Every structure is written in structure tokens, then in C-alpha cells.
Amino acid sequence: MQKGNLSINSENIFPIIKKWLYSDTDIFLRELVSNGCDAIAKYKKLVSMGEAEESNSPYKVTVRLDEKNSLIEIEDNGIGMTEDEVKEYITQIAFSGATDFISKYQDQFENGNDIIGHFGLGFYSAFMVADKVEIDTLSYKKDAKAVKWVCDGGIEYEIGEGKKPTRGTIITLHVGEEGKEFLNSWKLKEILAKYCYFMPTEIYFEDVEEVKKAEEERAKKLAENPDTAPVEEAPKPVNDTTPLWLKKPSECTDEEYISFYHKVFTDFNDPLFWIHLSMDYPFRLKGILYFPKLKHELDSVEGQVKLYNNQVFIADNLKEVIPEFLLLLKGTIDCPDLPLNVSRSFLQNDGYVTKMSKYITKKVADKLNSMFKKDRKQYESFWNDISPFIKYGCMREHDFYDKVKDSLLFVNTDGEYETLDEYKAKAKDSSKVFYVNDKQQQAQYIKLFKDNGVEAVVLDTRLDVPYVGFLEANCGGTKFARIDSDVSEILKGEESVKLDTTALEELFKANLENDNIKIKVEALKSEDVSGMIELDEQARRMQEMSKMYGMENSFDSTKDETLVLNSNNKVVQLLLDLKNDSNKGEETKMLCKQIYDLAIMSHKPLSMEAMTAFVARSNKIMELLAESK
Template identity: 55%
Template sequence: MSKQGNLSIHSENIFPIIKKWLYSDHDIFVREIISNACDAILKFRKLCDMGETTDETQTPFEVTVTVNEKESTITVSDNGIGMTEEEVEKYITQIAFSGAEDFLNKYQDKMDKEQIIGHFGLGFYSSFMVADTVEIDTLSYTGAPSVHWSCDGGTTYELSEGKRTTRGTDIILHVTEESKEFLNFYTLSSTIEKYCNFMPVPIYVVDANKETTTSAEGEENTVEAPKPINDPIPLYTKKPSECTDEEYKTFYSKTFMDYNEPLFWIHLDMDYPFNLKGILYFPKLHNEYEMVEGKIKLYNNQVFVADNIKEVIPEFLLLLKGIVDCPDIPLNVSRSFLQNDGFVKKISDYITKKVADKLISLYKKELDHYKSCWDSISPFIKYGCLREEKFSTKMKDYILYKTIDDEYITLNDYLEKVKDTNENKVFYVSDKEKQSQYVTMFKENNLSAIYLTHPIDSSFISHMEMQNKDVKFMRIDADISSALKEENTAIDTAKEEKLNTLFTSILNNDKLKVKLETLKSQTVPSMLLISEESRRMQEMMKLYGMDTNGMPPSEATLVLNENHPLITALSTKDLDEHTKELACKHLYDLALIANQSLSADAMQAFLQRNNELLMALLNK
């Protein structure tokens, strides 16, 4: 037996659901109510443009939000299209019936759908999230009598003759005790700025309880003309050719409260196959270790939707600051919808392409500026290469590396520069201070190495090796370039074996390899080389929270410089056992310090040994 029927909604249950579940953030009522007010104005203005009616008052279009803390009310007023009694019953009393959608359907051949904000019909009822009673006073442009509507959140409403005498609508919210925070003028103003900063109609906020002050002479103080809280024509809605550099900088500082000038920006302006506008800014880092917390604000028709939605904005660009406005993305939508929406992926791909195109253009046309920005923009670019394969493919030939001689070159330039010495090895410095002796040796011998000191670089190195199979990145202390060694010199293997036995015995470390080399430099007696693979393994252990400080490095090689007087003396002079022990331990610790911090016990022993050596020198 089968049976069909109609689904029914019990009205006594709808308001508790609206209050608790319609929106996750209760302050969203500001966006919804003011959006409706802006829509009312845009509708009327469009009717005037189409010749359907005329604006006899010629008063400026605006939305006014009045907060009255004493009366516990917030009133949103507009001078838009207004409503007749029939329209109030149709659009207000029928929940989820959209007046905006109805208007668009009626005039679909005469206007662009992106000109109207609302489409869902639920926005008005968000007011019951903060109010126990809501009133509407409205007067239609048609000349029909004004209408007053009120509802206390129950199942009934009252409809009567209204008091409004000018075209437009007042929405009066009687705010509950639980939501009285919104009755604070500054709280309400900041909330309006958050959601309505770029709405296309001027919005004014008025404090009804603010008294006029008077001077000592009894004269009223001069009050400046009020200014709208929003920017109805934000810079990103204009064509790039209409914007000056100064306007871009001003818009950035005002929007993001960042008074450091951005390095550069990308103006997004696309009409097909989707409508998308915006500006992305590359902020300036204060130092190379700083990780900037970016903010990409997503808008729909100049109405704020959310911050940093990585389903729409490529994740690596969330480090930037900017505005993206796309009318095709709903105001209220689940992230699971965005994750599975092919259209959203196209938007993300477009933004990625525009960023890559801008960077490549800077490299080709403004190379000096590109180089001057590199230290700040490199974390964004490297993170993008790690996260987005297409971005990495486009950018791989335009990634710069800063050399120890403070030049900025590409990987291909570096490989060409060292092709006669390093066999596709890329030597890099991860810590300028700890590896300073190696840097000095490289500079003394006109060798090249690059700085890779940012936290992201350890992952980026592996990525670049995957892209360039024949290239090997090696930290400057992982191997000795043949160019650092004296030419045509043979190592005395017997001497090397003797030193190896001496050090491994005194250090009690039979895993340590000791190697004798004749280096060109006479300033460095000992160096500790740790294989790149071993060191990367230790870094991975640190990443997972394992303590490696003071841990003896595996696959470590202690290089002793035969060209240094200390090593010569150690291998030729007849020294007592205690002096040999002091010298070996000290040479090892000096080499180790250039690679990592000593453990607490090792540092204590090192300091005591220093004191003993100084005393021996003074008593000599």
C-alpha cells in the first residue's frame, strides 16, 4: 500500500530553529538586514533607470542605522522601494520567499542579476536571533498607504496602518537582554564595518542617546557632517587603468590597518566565464623569519562572506592580504559544497594563474624591483610551489636564490656559475652565524653558495630536487668542495690513521670518521661534516618533537686541516696524554659548535677546558 502527502512545517517550531541554527554567528543579522535595505534602494534606482518610475524627492540614497541603548532598539532605515501591504504579506510573512528573486524574475530581461544582493528570503528572519520583537514601517513608491507590521517571535503577526510619510522602510529590532552587546554604539559600528564595509549604498550609524554638547557661552558645538561608515565604490570595483599607485596603497592601509606599504599588488578583473574582482597584496615582511598572518576577505556583490576560505582561495595565497569579490559564490554555503564544486576550483585556478603571471611579468620587466622584494615574497612563492603543482611549474625558472655575495640569481644561473667545480651540487647556508666559518672559506676561495635560512626551505629543497633530478642540494658543511683543497697534495695515510685512532679513542666514539685534508685556508683547524641525508633525518626528528640537541650526529666526519699549525703540532710533537686529550676534545667541540648547540653537560665541559687552557697559557 502506497500513500502520498504534503510536507508541513509547524510555524511554532520555526523561530527556535532560526534563532539557533540559521547562522553560526549571531552578528550576521547586521549583514542580512542592511543587505535588504541596500537591495531596496538598488531596486528603486533600477526602476528609475528603466523609466518605470521617477524619483521626485531627489534625496541622496542612503541607509541609516540608529542604535538606542535606552530603548533597547536598533533601527535600520532606507529610502528605497518600500512595500505595499500585499508585498509585506508576500515577502515577509511567507518565510523563505525572496523579494529579490521575485524582482529579478520580473525584470530579468532588463538588468544584470549581480546588481541585487539577496536571493534566499531568509535574511530578514535573522533579526530574531537578537530581537524578541521586530517591527516594520514601510511606504511603497507606488503611493499605496504606509504599512506597519510587527511580530514577537510567535506564530502570529499584526498588520496595521503605518506612520512612515516618506518612501522607504524602517526595520525596528527590540533587542533581547542576551544580545544587548549590540546596543553598544562602537560594537555595532565595528560589526557593520566587518560585514558592510563595501556595500554599494552609503551607510550611516547614529547613536540616538548621544546628547548635543554646548560650550561655556551656551552655544552648541559645531558638529561635522556625518560620514558613511562604508566605502560604496571600493577600489577593486574599478578598472585597473582607473586606479593610481597611491590609491592602491591607501586602500590597503585602510582595509587591513597595515601602515607598511605593500610590495606590490595584483588587480583581479574578470567577466567571463565567471565574474570576479579583487585586489591581492603582497605585504612587506619585517625580517626574513617572519611568517605573516594574511587575510583574504571573500565578498559577494560587495557583501562580506568570510575570511580565508581555502576552498575558494588557493591555500598558499592565504598568507597574502586582499579582497576577492565573486557574485557566483553564495552568501551562505557549506564548506563541503565548496570542496566538491568544480566551479569553485576554476576560480581558485584562475587566481593562481593571475598571481604567477604577475610574478613572471615582474621578473621580466622589473627585475630590480623583483629582486628587492624577493626576501619578503619568497616564503609565499615557495609555499605555493609546495602546494600547487601548476604554480610550481610556471614559477620554477623565476625563483631566485640569494648568494653569499648578496647576488640574486636563478638555479640555472647558479649551476652555470659552478659547473666546473661542484658537479651540479648546490651548496647552501641554513644559519649564517653557525656556518660563518664555512662561508668565510667559500668567499676566500671565490666559491658560491646560497642562503636558504627560512623555516620553509627544508621542505622546499626536497621539492626542488624532485623537479631537478640531477641536482643535489648540500648544506655548506655537508661536504668539502674540491676547490677548497690544495692541488697536487697527497695525504699521508699513516698520519691520518694515527690521528683517527687518537681522536676516536679520546672521544670514545668509534663511529666518528676522521679525515686529514690539506685545505687552502690556514684559519680553520677542524671541521665537522655531516652527511646531508643524516642531517635531514635529524631535522625530521625535530619536526616530530624529538629532542636531538647534543645528540652525536651519525655519519659525521671530522676533517682535520693538515695546513693548520695546531694539527701539525698534534701529529708531530711529543705531547703528554693530558695535553692531547685537551686538544682533541677542544678541536672536536669547536667543530661541533659550528653545526649545532652543545648539550648542557658538553657546554660545561667545554667552558672548564677553556679555563684550563687559559691558565696553562698564563703559567707558561
């Protein structure tokens, strides 16, 4: 065996690799299996060019575990290497030049930035788990000799003639103490499923102990019944070499799309619909994006978009590459041209990545617009599930909003879907959109507005709080107002009786014992309503934003509330008569508080203390009514 030194200026390269890449140690298996697949792909290319003979055995990569001897092997029947090639490709530490690599990214490593999987570390990632690595390889070239290479993690290695009888390469890892967790079948299968599930070459997993037990069991059965050989089940690959995204969209069935979704995301619910991405110029990109069915609003943050490079898994939800709002979806995106030999911070400014993001954004917008125009009913049936994604996307990506703004829907209080233009076309005031955020709580307002021919839309999610502000800023002067922000504007009618409004306001202020309360008297169209609460729209939004950020106690909305008394209501009119009766002071006070609480209850829930007082007061009023009979 010859001895030599690795061509690198720092003998501490392996401790550095282990330290920098520790959090992603399992990446070693992806790198080594990827190398095996590459070796097979190269050999297939040579065969297609007539420069190599067709393989006598199926192309495959085998990952083999020998837990007893602390060994992990990765074997392929690809192109193999000659001794000169081993020296060139292995001993040079061929990952973009080690010295330049270290000096260029030293600061990022020291700051703890996780950049594993983006620098093509390849073979030398083996030393993240191994104290010693062996390579046994035989080139496809005629008269080539087998080569053996051994390195124990220092800068010295040994290389000489090997004993491998067939074309290909075996990499043997002598797993050290730090890598003991990987001497486990379940662990290795999990890594293969995560990183290698869609690699283009069949990958097999073998556990030496399990194989040995199976052979012993087979021999035992054969000894017991020599005339009948036991049926041996053929091993199955752990991966799918032809992911659905590689097929043309026209060749895929709905059943295939749904089955692929279940398999990749282990979601038992069917997706609502999907977008098949396929582009070859100016960059290559393929993938499938699914719109999942949400159980509730918060589900929308649990999306998962898997990024691949030539069918090799890179990362989930890589924000530097995939537009942030798309991360609410589920999907797979394969980008063979993605520049993985640069840091993530550089990816954010990479021109290719920007073009890719714009392409994906456009395809998603095109799909939504197409559904809206061609099948409005189906689009409406999906709206409640896809609206969180669309609203968030509009606020995060203005380009996306510009593309889909004419397909944005609102649901009115009757459950009907309409666009902003459709709402405004029916509205008495086309510059204002009335909305509710709690149909049950605001039922009285809804009825009164309907009776007056005014429609309201429902905006009842947390996302709608900033969404309303976004729409106002981008919809050319259109304002949004909750239906309790200015009731007199819509509900004001003719006075049936002339009342002393000043005396009425003073009466309520005195009996409600609240110096901060604002009171005004209006003649409303409906005589059935005694009082209503108005809350300035901007003040209420401040209150809701404070609540969203956990600061609800820092904002007192009561000082911005106005009690609107209906001068056309008989109970309100009666109060002025009671005011002049000194014997009716208690009844007057109870009615004032009852009117106020009823108005509050149509506006928001009463506090526990206020509800207790309201119930007691209601019982007292019923007693007085009964006694009067």
C-alpha cells in the same frame, strides 16, 4: 489588523535559527542592511527604466539605536512593499524554502558546522536578537497604502494598514535579553564597519540619545545667542560606497592603492606592491591583492584576504574559496557570482570556485614573472619579503610552481641574487647546489669553499627545510647539500706528508673517549684547518625536521657526524710525534679535544658544558705555551 500563520511546517523555526546561528549573531545587521541596499538598488533600476519617479531625497540606509527602549531600527528609502508583497516575501520565510533548507542541512547543523552568511537568511535573522519584530513599509506604487507587520517570534503574525508617510521600509527590532549586547553604539558601529563598510548605498548611524543631546545643546546655544544659529555638522556615512577595486586599474594611482591598503588593514607600513584583479567572463571577479612588507618570517602567517559578495563582506580567509597560499597576503576579493546558498563543503568542489582559484593563481604568477623580466632589480629588492609566500605557494599549488619556477631566486653568501639555472651555469658540478643555513656559524666552510671557487646559497628559514626537498623532487635530478655534508669532495688536496692514518684515528678515538665518533683522515687543500665535521645530508634533514616538530630530543645526530682530520695541518702532524712521548699524554689529550671542539664550533654551537670545558682547556694550552718560553 489581520492575523495569519507563517507558511512553515515547524513552529520551532525561530529557536532553531537562534541555536544554529548563535556564534554569528551579529550577522543579523548585515542581512537587514543588505536588504535595505537591495530595496534601494531595485528602486534605482525602476527609475532608470522610467517606471518610477526620481527620489526627492538622497538614497540611504539608516541604522538607529534607542538603547533606553531596547530598540534597533533599520530604515531605507527604497522600493517599499505592498501588503500582498509583505505576505509573499515575508510570511513565506523566503530563504530557499524553510522545510527543504532544514532537512537538507540538518546534519551539518547538528555537527556544529558554521554556515552562517552562506544561505541568504535575510530578514528572519532579525529574530536572532529580537523577541519581536515590526515592519512599517510603503510601496513606491501609485496609491499604495502603508503596511504594518508584527511578529513576536512564533508562527503567528499581524498585518494591517500602517502609518508610514514616505516610500521605503523601517524594520524595528525589540531586542530581547539574548541580544542586549547589541544595544550599544560602539558594538553596532563595529559590526557596520566589519560587514557593511563597502556596501553600495550610503549607510548612516544614529543614536537616539546622542541626537537628543545634540538637539538640546543646539537649542541652548540658540537661546543664548538668538542672532547666530549654531553651525550644524552634516552627518557622515559610515561606509565607502565606491571601493577602489571597482575602478579600472588604469584609473588608479599608487597613492590610492596605498591609501586604500592603510584604510582597510590598519597597517602603517606601505605594501611592497599589489595586483588589481578584474574579470567579467566567464565569471565576475574584482579585487586587489597586496604583498605586505614582513618584519620577520613569522609575519607571513598573518595575512588577511577579505571576501565580498556585491560589496557585502562575507568572511576573512575563506579557504574553501581562496587558494590557501594566497591567505598569506592581504587583500579584498569581490565575487558577485559566488554561490552563497550552498554549504562550505560544497564550495570546495564547486566548478566556479575552482575556476576562480585558478584565475587568481594565474594573475599572481603573471605579476611575479612580469616583475622578474621587466624590473629584475626591484624584484630582487622585494625577494626577502615575498619569498616566504612564493616558497609556500610553490609547495601548496603545483600549478603555481610551474608558472613561476623560472622566476625563483636564491641569494648567495655574497648577497647576490640568482636563479637555479644561473647558479648551475657557474657551478663545477651542475647537478648539486651547495647551501648554508647559518652564515655566521658556517663561516669557516664558506671561506674554504670560496677559496676553492665553489659558491653556496643561503637557505636559512624554517620554510627552507621542506622547500629544499620539494625542489629536489621537481628539479630534474638536482641535489641540494649543506656545505658541511661532504667537505672532502670539494676541499681534498695533495698530501704534503705521509701519515699513519690508522694510528691517528686510534689516537683520537682513545683521547676523545667517544666510541660512537667516526674519524677519517684527508689531505685538505688548506693547511690552516686542523679538522672539520661532516654530517650526512639526509641525517641532518631528519634532525631539522624533528626539531621543527618539537622532537629534537628523539634524534641524536652525533652518531652520524664524522670528524675529518687534515693530514696537511701541522698540529695534526705533531700529534703523531706526541703520541710516542709518554710524558706528553696530557698535552696530547688536550690537543685532540681542542681540535674536535674547534671543528664542532664551525658546525654548530657547543653545549654549555662543552663550552665551559673548551674555555678552561684553551686557558690551559696558553699557560703551557707561556711556560715553554
